[in-house]
Amino acid sequence: MTNKLTILKYYLKAKLFSKKATQKDYDKQIAYVKKHIPYYKNMDAIPIMDKKTMMEHFDQLNALGIVKSDAMHLALESEKTRDFSQRLKGVTVGLSSGTSGHRGIFLVSDQEQAMWVGNILAKALPKGKIKGHKVAFFMRADSKLYQAIQSKSISFEFFDMYKPIQDNLDKLVSFQPTILVAPPSMLMKIAKTVPDKLSPKRVISIAEVLEYEDSNYIKDKLKQDVIHQIYQCTEGFLGITCDKGTIHINEDFIYLEKEMIDEHRFYPIITDLKRRTQPMIRYRLNDILVMKSSPCSCGSKFIGLEKIEGRQDDIxxxxxxxxxxxxxxxxxxxxxxxxxxxxxxxxxxxxxxxxxxxxxxxxxxxxxxxxxxxxxxxxxxxxxxxxxxxxxxxxxxxxxxxxxxxxxxxxxx
Ligand SMILES: [Zn+2]
Structure with missing residues (x-):
């Protein structure tokens, strides 16, 4: 069970002490993996990692000695039975189809989940009081992770996208969320069908890339100044929009290297500075990120993106x-x-x-x-x-x- 105090700790940490990661933070994480992750032992230069290599050397790339076939077996079983409560050596195993096309398995501990939730809450909730928010969260699979957020000050309703759309829309209208979190395809559906029956204070797009035209449509229908986006994948919580609508990479715990394609477009190579169970070290993503050409007016020191290319799928x-x-x-x-x-x-x-x-x-x-x-x-x-x-x-x-x-x-x- 994820501890609420732990979530609160990371929430406050992210809220109060968020600053851009340095070379020193990076070196510290590298020292950790050289000591605890078999793959990196005795390695001088740390190579760039990708999903294929990550999956090939899965057994050597986690701190608990979890074997790939065991993890895969458990993950596939969970998907089939839709029971996501099974664990391996005390950690949660997830399976991701990913938008890059390759299947991946990921391992996260309770501590890491608490950190993830704390960080998301710190960055995704509107500034000011967090008490009294009602969050509607549309996801494909149920997860202990989301249940962990349930508390007195925040009520959290999970919408299983496996259920009929109309049932979900009815439930949504009666729930009256102040914060609405869903993939863009679902947000479009909501904006087209029940916009006048809802008045969310914040709308957050997840999982798929939000196209500019769709964003404008949802903004207009749901009367928002900005449609927020969480940039996330199997590899972690990578970025989120600021109040000006710019996606900033979470450079407080993501150390970012850029493989430039042209002047503004690049492939991100990320090092997550916090993950310990299955660290992401110099991990190259397939997403093409487009940098903003001028600094964001919100004043953030973290890199701002114009957009993320190549993740949009159809209904x-x-x-x-x-x-x-x-x-x-x-x-x-x-x-x-x-x-x-x-x-x-x-x-x-x-x-x-x-x-x-x-x-x-x-x-x-x-x-x-x-x-x-x-x-x-x-x-x-x-x-x-x-x-x-x-x-x-x-x-x-x-x-x-x-x-x-x-x-x-x-x-x-
Ligand atoms: Zn900004």
Whole structure:
């Protein structure tokens, strides 16, 4: 059980003593991993890490000697049974489909979860009093993590995106959140259907990238000055918007190196200065970040981003009796979770509901596994399974990368 006092401690720490990490902080973390993480022992220069290497050397890259097959087994079981309470050597194991396409497993201790919650609260809540907030949180999977925030001063309602959209919308309207947290696709749905029945003080977008046009639409409908964004992935809580609407990297506990692509665009290489169970050291992300060309007017010393490229996915539409049902990209990504992490894929839905799956390795086993997951999803959500076919993975890299894409309707304009 995550300790509320621990959360409070990290909340206050982040609120009061937040300053930009230094080379000295970085060196301290490197000294820790050289001592406690087998992979880094006897290493002079610390190499750049990526998800593939991280997964290959999983057993040597955590402090508890947890073996990858055990962690993977537990994570897949949790996904299948939707029971996320199982633990391994006292830590939580999570599975991420990731927007980069590769599957990843992550390990976090209670202490790290408390720190995560404390940091998020410190940075995401409006300035001033925290008492009395009602937070509505839309997520795909339930987690002990979110339950941990429940307390007297803050009420927290979890919305399982696996449930029918209408049920969630009804529940949301009766809950009347002051803070609304959801992926952009869900925020769009809310903004389109029940904007006049809600009056949140703050709206926070998570999990997927919020596109500029969508942000404006949600802002307008839900009467917000800014739509806040949490920049986060398996690799941790990386950044959040300030009151001016700029995403700043959490440079208080993330040591950032930039692999420049051009003058403003770069791949981030991050070192999390706090994580101990499965440290992220010089970890290169696939996201392309675009730096702001001028300092943010909020006065923050942390780097400000113009935007994050390449994480936007589409909602799919399926037939349900004589109606249609919308399915969030997260669910489609989940159908691809059970394939090997080294396989590249892209799922494309045509206007007639049919699906083409582009995949870098096609075997009968893989086809069967994906088909099974789609059938299960169709069964759970009650839609007719469309025709689908498999083709070799191909992608036109001059276009923006979308893993989960629906064909546009070409209306005359
Ligand atoms: Zn700012």
């Amino acid at each position: 799919f539409i399926f037939k349900q009796n004589h109606q249609e049902i919308e399915v969030f990209p997260d669910f489609i990504r989940r159908c691809m979770l059970f394939i090997n992490e080294e396989i590249e894929y892209r799922v494309f839905q045509h206007q007639n509901h049919d699906i083409t799956i582009y995949i870098s390795k096609i075997t009968d086993e893989i086809k069967e596994s994906i088909t099974k997951e789609f059938r299960q999803l169709a069964n759970d959500l009650g839609f007719e399974i469309p025709a689908f076919k498999f083709l070799p993975y191909e992608y036109d890299f001059s276009r923006k990368l979308k893993r989960i894409e629906r064909e546009r309707a070409y209306a005359k304009s």
